[in-house]
Amino acid sequence: MADLVHKRGKRQDDNGLGGAVDFLLANARLVLGLGGAAVLAIATLVVKRLIDRATSSPDEDDTKAEQKSIEESWQDLSLIKAVPKPPKKQSRADLSESLLSPSGTLPAQAAETHGHPTSLETPQVESRTLLCLTFQEKLLSYYRNHVTIPESDVALGKQLAKDICIELQSFLQNKCPELPFGSMFLSGSLCDDLQVVAADHVCFMLPLVFETTLWSLIPGEDTIVKDPQFWMIRRTDLEYFPRGSSPWDRFIVGRYLSSNVINEALHKMLVASVNWPAIGSMLECLIRPVMASEELKLEVTHYETQLNITLCPVTEAGDKVLLAKPPKGLVENLWRQSFYRSEVSKLKDLDAADSGARQCCLKILKGVCKNHPFLSKLTGSHLTHVLLHLSETESDWAEEALAARFQHVLEALVGYLETGFLPCYFNSQINLFCELLEEEIDEMGYALYSAVSQPDLLFLQQADK
Numbered sequence: 001m002a003d004l005v006h007k008r009g010k011r012q013d014d015n016g017l018g019g020a021v022d023f024l025l026a027n028a029r030l031v032l033g034l035g036g037a038a039v040l041a042i043a044t045l046v047v048k049r050l051i052d053r054a055t056s057s058p059d060e061d062d063t064k065a066e067q068k069s070i071e072e073s074w075q076d077l078s079l080i081k082a083v084p085k086p087p088k089k090q091s092r093a094d095l096s097e098s099l100l101s102p103s104g105t106l107p108a109q110a111a112e113t114h115g116h117p118t119s120l121e122t123p124q125v126e127s128r129t130l131l132c133l134t135f136q137e138k139l140l141s142y143y144r145n146h147v148t149i150p151e152s153d154v155a156l157g158k159q160l161a162k163d164i165c166i167e168l169q170s171f172l173q174n175k176c177p178e179l180p181f182g183s184m185f186l187s188g189s190l191c192d193d194l195q196v197v198a199a200d201h202v203c204f205m206l207p208l209v210f211e212t213t214l215w216s217l218i219p220g221e222d223t224i225v226k227d228p229q230f231w232m233i234r235r236t237d238l239e240y241f242p243r244g245s246s247p248w249d250r251f252i253v254g255r256y257l258s259s260n261v262i263n264e265a266l267h268k269m270l271v272a273s274v275n276w277p278a279i280g281s282m283l284e285c286l287i288r289p290v291m292a293s294e295e296l297k298l299e300v301t302h303y304e305t306q307l308n309i310t311l312c313p314v315t316e317a318g319d320k321v322l323l324a325k326p327p328k329g330l331v332e333n334l335w336r337q338s339f340y341r342s343e344v345s346k347l348k349d350l351d352a353a354d355s356g357a358r359q360c361c362l363k364i365l366k367g368v369c370k371n372h373p374f375l376s377k378l379t380g381s382h383l384t385h386v387l388l389h390l391s392e393t394e395s396d397w398a399e400e401a402l403a404a405r406f407q408h409v410l411e412a413l414v415g416y417l418e419t420g421f422l423p424c425y426f427n428s429q430i431n432l433f434c435e436l437l438e439e440e441i442d443e444m445g446y447a448l449y450s451a452v453s454q455p456d457l458l459f460l461q462q463a464d465k
């Protein structure tokens with residue numbers, strides 16, 4: 001009984017909070033204007049959902065509660081939408097349908113009609129077209145003024161990284177001459193002209209060379225994780241070539257080469273063995289290994305320049321590139337297949353073939369996501385795969401179609417977030433969203449859903465930062 005009274009009391013509190021949030025949302029538009037209200041609404045909705053989650057009692061029907069709160073959230077969002085409210089209740093599942101419905105003329109469609117105006121077009125469509133033209137200009141100006149990094153900064157970052165890379169390679173060779181490392185090299189967006197806003201991070205790829213006869217790959221689907229993005233590296237022929245025959249045998253757990261044990265050994269060396277102060281003073285910079293990090297990271301300060309370096313142990317097996325980067329909080333022996341090289345070269349090839357603006361579109365999106373309160377978990381890799389999927393159905397990637405394509409990417413992203421599944425372009429069984437939390441997916445969904453009808457919001461939130 002006391003329990004029931006407690007629950008009732010709690011529900012009343014919840015209602016009070018929910019009512020206050022709804023009142024706030026309904027009135028924000030009057031006080032703050034549309035843009036301000038939208039920003040406030042997204043933030044408020046996330047808080048509301050967190051409150052919902054935190055206060056919902058465990059014995060409630062979880063599925064029902066989840067469905068209701070998603071429905072309410074989309075309804076709340078319709079309070080701030082610039083486009084007319086859809087006639088029926090919106091749910092997450094209806095979203096892409098309504099975004100793509102012919103009755104709700106999209107800015108993207110309007111942008112495409114711009115080049116071919118017909119006398120039948122209503123003034124309403126023309127004014128939308130005009131809006132989109134302005135948006136195209138805004139995108140290009142954002143690209144020039146916020147996204148693009150001065151060449152001198154890129155060159156400085158690369159030079160600094162190269163110098164540190166040489167020092168680290170020679171340390172590793174001296175410290176562990178028995179381990180067959182390949183030549184360490186610089187990689188990532190800084191080297192592929194795909195970095196945005198600031199030249200602030202780079203990867204050191206450290207190749208691990210294995211004896212092909214002693215190691216074999218086990219697909220992730222055949223392991224307990226059942227995920228095709230991950231692989232295990234199994235030691236074979238232990239009967240004929242006992243433990244110790246391979247220099248990598250000391251990193252075996254069970255019969256498998258442990259990515260985690262290799263990372264731990266390297267972490268120890270980075271933190272305790274490398275003489276960073278000496279290397280730093282020689283290169284006129286301050287180098288600090290990051291202690292509490294799941295990845296192997298170095299923070300470098302060189303006058304005004306800040307550079308984050310990630311050391312990525314990597315091995316190639318046939319056409320596969322595997323990183324010693326196990327899935328978060330799961331089996332430690334796993335190796336992650338990286339599609340970085342394939343995705344970047346595919347994108348560049350497509351642009352080269354039709355003088356397309358895919359890379360420009362990608363960089364604008366990366367710029368937007370980089371400092372966005374809810375979108376920072378969307379990586380360059382996620383965005384690249386969305387662009388590659390979209391390139392299958394959209395053929396016009398000329399710069400003049402940038403606003404339309406940008407809009408389409410936002411819509412496609414909302415669609416993938418709805419299902420919580422972003423298929424890898426090179427293997428549709430792999431879900432590139434699989435490591436995102438449900439809350440993160442929801443937050444991104446809200447932010448992008450509102451951005452579809454008001455893409456300016458994305459830039460507004462940047463300016464506010």
Ligand SMILES: Nc1ncnc2c1ncn2[C@@H]1O[C@H](COP(=O)(O)OP(=O)(O)O)[C@@H](O)[C@H]1O
Nearest residue numbers: 187188189190203205312321338340341380381
């Ligand atoms: N040559 C490579 N081979 C395999 N994976 C790579 C390579 N270069 C980079 N990566 C992976 O790609 C990820 C993204 O690279 P990064 O430069 O951080 O791109 P972004 O700026 O888009 O985040 C890195 O974390 C790394 O794991």
